[in-house]
Amino acid sequence: MTAERTALTVPTATYRLQLQPGFPFSAAEAAVPYLASLGVSHLHLSPVLEAVPGSTHGYDVVDHARVREELGGEEGLRALSRTARDHGLGLVVDIVPNHMAMSPRHNHALWEVLREGPKSPYARWFDVDWEAQGGQLLVPVLGGPVGEVLGELVVDGDVLRYHEHAFPLRDGTADLPLPELLDAQWYRPVWWRLARTELNYRRFFSISELIGVRVEDPEVFEATHAKILQLLQEGVVDGLRVDHPDGLADPDGYLARLHEATGGRWTVVEKILADGEHLPPGWAVAGTTGYDALRHVDGLFTDTAGAGELVSAYRRFAAPQTDRGGDWAATVRRAAYKVITHELAAETDRLTRAATRLCATSPDPALRDRAPWALRTALQELLVRMRVYRPYASGDAAAVVTAEAAEEARRAFVVPAEGGAVDVVRGLLLAGDGPGRAEFRTRFAQTASALRAKSVEDTAFYRYVPLLSATEVGGDPGSPGVPPDVFHAYCARVQRDWPLTGTVVSTHDTKRSADVRAALAVLTECPERWADMVAEVTRDEEGVPDAQLAWAAWQTVFGLGPAEPERVRGALVKHVREAGLYTSWTEQEPPYEEAVVSFVAAGPCGAPGERVAAFRASLGPHVRANVLGTALVHLTMPGVPDVYQGTEGEYRALVDPDNRRPVSFPPAHPGEKDVVTAAALRLRARRPDVFGGTATYAPLAAEGPAAAHCLAFARSGEVVTAVTRLSLRLAAEGGWRDTVLPLPPGRWADVLAPGREFTGHARVGELFEGLPVALLERVEAEAEAEAEAGVGVGVGAAVDN
Numbered sequence: 001m002t003a004e005r006t007a008l009t010v011p012t013a014t015y016r017l018q019l020q021p022g023f024p025f026s027a028a029e030a031a032v033p034y035l036a037s038l039g040v041s042h043l044h045l046s047p048v049l050e051a052v053p054g055s056t057h058g059y060d061v062v063d064h065a066r067v068r069e070e071l072g073g074e075e076g077l078r079a080l081s082r083t084a085r086d087h088g089l090g091l092v093v094d095i096v097p098n099h100m101a102m103s104p105r106h107n108h109a110l111w112e113v114l115r116e117g118p119k120s121p122y123a124r125w126f127d128v129d130w131e132a133q134g135g136q137l138l139v140p141v142l143g144g145p146v147g148e149v150l151g152e153l154v155v156d157g158d159v160l161r162y163h164e165h166a167f168p169l170r171d172g173t174a175d176l177p178l179p180e181l182l183d184a185q186w187y188r189p190v191w192w193r194l195a196r197t198e199l200n201y202r203r204f205f206s207i208s209e210l211i212g213v214r215v216e217d218p219e220v221f222e223a224t225h226a227k228i229l230q231l232l233q234e235g236v237v238d239g240l241r242v243d244h245p246d247g248l249a250d251p252d253g254y255l256a257r258l259h260e261a262t263g264g265r266w267t268v269v270e271k272i273l274a275d276g277e278h279l280p281p282g283w284a285v286a287g288t289t290g291y292d293a294l295r296h297v298d299g300l301f302t303d304t305a306g307a308g309e310l311v312s313a314y315r316r317f318a319a320p321q322t323d324r325g326g327d328w329a330a331t332v333r334r335a336a337y338k339v340i341t342h343e344l345a346a347e348t349d350r351l352t353r354a355a356t357r358l359c360a361t362s363p364d365p366a367l368r369d370r371a372p373w374a375l376r377t378a379l380q381e382l383l384v385r386m387r388v389y390r391p392y393a394s395g396d397a398a399a400v401v402t403a404e405a406a407e408e409a410r411r412a413f414v415v416p417a418e419g420g421a422v423d424v425v426r427g428l429l430l431a432g433d434g435p436g437r438a439e440f441r442t443r444f445a446q447t448a449s450a451l452r453a454k455s456v457e458d459t460a461f462y463r464y465v466p467l468l469s470a471t472e473v474g475g476d477p478g479s480p481g482v483p484p485d486v487f488h489a490y491c492a493r494v495q496r497d498w499p500l501t502g503t504v505v506s507t508h509d510t511k512r513s514a515d516v517r518a519a520l521a522v523l524t525e526c527p528e529r530w531a532d533m534v535a536e537v538t539r540d541e542e543g544v545p546d547a548q549l550a551w552a553a554w555q556t557v558f559g560l561g562p563a564e565p566e567r568v569r570g571a572l573v574k575h576v577r578e579a580g581l582y583t584s585w586t587e588q589e590p591p592y593e594e595a596v597v598s599f600v601a602a603g604p605c606g607a608p609g610e611r612v613a614a615f616r617a618s619l620g621p622h623v624r625a626n627v628l629g630t631a632l633v634h635l636t637m638p639g640v641p642d643v644y645q646g647t648e649g650e651y652r653a654l655v656d657p658d659n660r661r662p663v664s665f666p667p668a669h670p671g672e673k674d675v676v677t678a679a680a681l682r683l684r685a686r687r688p689d690v691f692g693g694t695a696t697y698a699p700l701a702a703e704g705p706a707a708a709h710c711l712a713f714a715r716s717g718e719v720v721t722a723v724t725r726l727s728l729r730l731a732a733e734g735g736w737r738d739t740v741l742p743l744p745p746g747r748w749a750d751v752l753a754p755g756r757e758f759t760g761h762a763r764v765g766e767l768f769e770g771l772p773v774a775l776l777e778r779v780e781a782e783a784e785a786e787a788e789a790g791v792g793v794g795v796g797a798a799v800d801n
Helices: 025-038 073-086 108-119 146-152 178-183 192-198 218-233 251-262 291-300 304-318 328-341 345-361 372-383 403-410 416-430 435-463 484-497 514-525 527-539 547-560 565-579 590-602 607-618 620-636 672-686 727-732 781-788
Strands: 014-017 042-045 049-051 061-067 090-095 099-101 137-142 153-156 159-162 165-168 187-191 207-212 239-242 267-269 640-644 697-700 710-715 719-724 740-742 748-750 761-763 773-778
Touching: 014 025, 025 042, 025 073, 025 672, 061 073, 061 218, 073 090, 090 218, 108 137, 108 165, 137 192, 146 153, 146 178, 146 187, 153 178, 165 187, 187 192, 192 345, 218 251, 239 251, 251 267, 291 484, 291 514, 291 620, 304 514, 304 527, 304 547, 328 345, 328 372, 328 435, 345 372, 345 416, 345 435, 372 403, 372 416, 372 435, 403 416, 416 435, 435 565, 484 697, 484 710, 514 527, 514 547, 514 620, 514 727, 527 547, 527 607, 547 565, 547 590, 547 607, 565 590, 607 620, 620 640, 620 672, 620 710, 620 719, 620 727, 620 773, 640 672, 672 773
Parallel strands: 014 042, 014 640, 042 090, 061 099, 090 239, 137 187, 239 267
Antiparallel strands: 049 061, 099 207, 153 159, 159 165, 697 710, 710 719, 719 773, 740 761, 748 773
C-alpha cells in the first residue's frame, strides 16, 4: 500500500455500462436520472477511445487521440459528463494500455510501421521482434498458404488489398511482380494458422488481432495517454480502470507513471490474484477491480462438504480422465502444457531465443553449452508450475519461480546433467543486471501471465466442471468454499490495506452472472439430489456427446432458468471449443459440434430441461437467499462496489456475448433485489464515512443452534449487514430456532423494512422474517430524541438479553 493513495474524487459505488454503437453516449446520458436515483456515485464506462468500427466492446483501440465517433465522439462524452454531474455523478473510464487492434487500415500508427518498417517513428510503439522472420512483421490474415491465395491479393495503387484487409506498400515497390512485391515489404501476409508458431509480435494472450504496445517507453506512454489525461485534467473524467496490467513489460513502473500523470486519481487495476496472493504493496493504485472479492463472496454461499460430494458424484457420472477434468490440479497442469506448446508456441520461441542469446554471450562459463532445446524445456517446465500469473520487479521472484518448482522441473530431463538448464533459467530470472537479463525477465513474466490466463480461465475452467459456479475469474475450483472466518479475515485485511479497492460479483468478463452462480451454489447443499436428477434426465436422452458436457449442460440450464434456446446453445458450443477436448476454435470438429447442438435442443432445452427447471423452482427460496445475500454482502463489504449493468435486479447471464446484451433503464419489472440494491447504495451515498477509507470492519457472531448459517458484520459501528448462508441445510436442520445475533450497543433501524427496529440480542428468525437478509442502521441520538417525543418509527421485533 502506498502513502499517496488519496484521490481527488473517490467513488462510493460505480455502475458499469457497456458502450457500443447500439448503446452510445447519448443512451447512457438518457439513463443518468435513473442511475443517479440508485445511489451510485460514478458511471463506469467501457473503453471510450476510437476502436475498430462496429466493435461491441472497445478493447480493440485504433487511435488513442480520439474519443470514439460511433459512440458520439468527444462532444458526446462531454455531454454525458455534464448530464452526469448535473445529477451528482462522476465518470470512471476503462483504459487499455497493453494492446491495440492489429488492423492497419484503421490503426494509423500501425499503418506507418508497415509502410516504413523499424525506422518509422511509430515503430517504438509496438512490441515487435524485428530480428525474427527476416525483419518482416508477420500479418496472419490469409485464408490459406500464400501460394493458394495469391490471386486474391490485389495491388491497388500504393495499397495491397486482401478481401476486407488493406496494407500500405513500401515506396517504390508497387510495380514489382506480386511475389517480389511481397518479399520487398516490411511485413509479410501469411496463412492465419502460422500465427501459433511463427508470429513475431507480442499479442493479447493468443489473440493475433491485438498487438502489444510498449507503454514502458515514455514517449509511447505520453502519446497513448494524452487524451485520457486531458479528460481527467478538464474534469470530464474522475477515475480509471486499467485493463490487463499483467501484459505490460513493467506494471510497477507504468502504474507509478500513471499515478503521477493523473495527480493521484482513483485507479483500480484488473489484476487477477491467485488464492493467497496479495496485490503488490507498492503499486500506486486504489486496488484491484475486484475479482478477489468475487471469490470470497461466492465461497460464503458454497457448502464445502457438499462441494466435495458433488465432485464425487461428477466423477461417477462423467468418469473424466484425471488430467482432463477429473482432478483440478492435474487438469490445470495438462492444460498449461497444451497452451504453452500450441497457442503460445511463438511466445515460447521468443523467450527461448532470449535465453539462448544470454547463455551464448555470457562471460560466465557456467551458462555456456546450453542447447536451445534444453532451455526451452526448462522454461516450459518452470512456466507450467507457476501458481500465480507472473512475477513483478517489486516482488520476490524466488517466491514465484520457486525452488520446489525447479526441483520438479529437473525431473523432466532424462539426463540429470541436462536438467541443469533449469537452474540456469531460474538463475537468470532471479539475479543479475544488464539489458539482456531485463528483457528476458520481462518476456518470462509476460508469457507467464498469458499462459495462466489461457490455461486456467480459458481451458481448465471448461474441462473441470463439477461445480460451474466455482469456475469463475479469480476462483479456485479445487477449493470453492470460503468459511466465514476466512471471509472476515479477508475483509479486515482489505479495509486495512486497500480500503478503496474495487469489488465485483458480475462483470463483462464473468463466465456466469452472480445470480446464476448463486443458484448453482445451492447444488452444494443437495449434491445427492442433483446427481439423481442428472442421471434421470440423461438416461432419457440418446446421443449425449460426452458425459462431462452433459454434467455442465444440465448445470447451465439449472443456473440460468427458463431462457431462449439459442442462448444456451451458444454458451455450450463456446464451452466445448474452449475446453478443446473434442473440438476447438481452430480445429473444429463439425460432427461433434452438431451432436452437441442436437443434445442441447432435445435435452437441456427440451422436455428433460423442464424437469430441471421444476427442480430449480422447488429450490426457489434457497436460490433467493443466495441471490440477495450475495448482493448485500457485495454492496456493504470493504471496498468500492461496482454494479454491472442490469445486475441491480435479478440478472441471469452466461459467458460473453450473452452477458453483453442490452438492458433496460429503468428495469421493466423491478423486484426485491432492486429494492435491496438501491437501499444499500443509497445508504452508502448518505453515509460515505461508514464505508470509506477511514471506516472499520467488525465481524458479528451469531449465537445458538443455527449460528453458522448467519453471516454478519458491522461497518464503523453504524451499519450492520446480516445474511442467511446455506439456507437449504438450515431448513433441514430445523431452522433458526433460538439463534440470536448480538448487536452492537444502540437501537438499530431496519433499512429494508422501515418501521422495524432491533436492540440487544436480536432473534435471527425475526430479523429475517420478511427477507433472508437484513441491513440495519444505528439510530442517531437526535432520532432517539424524536422517538421519545413520539415522532419517528415504532419498534419492531427484538429481544434484549
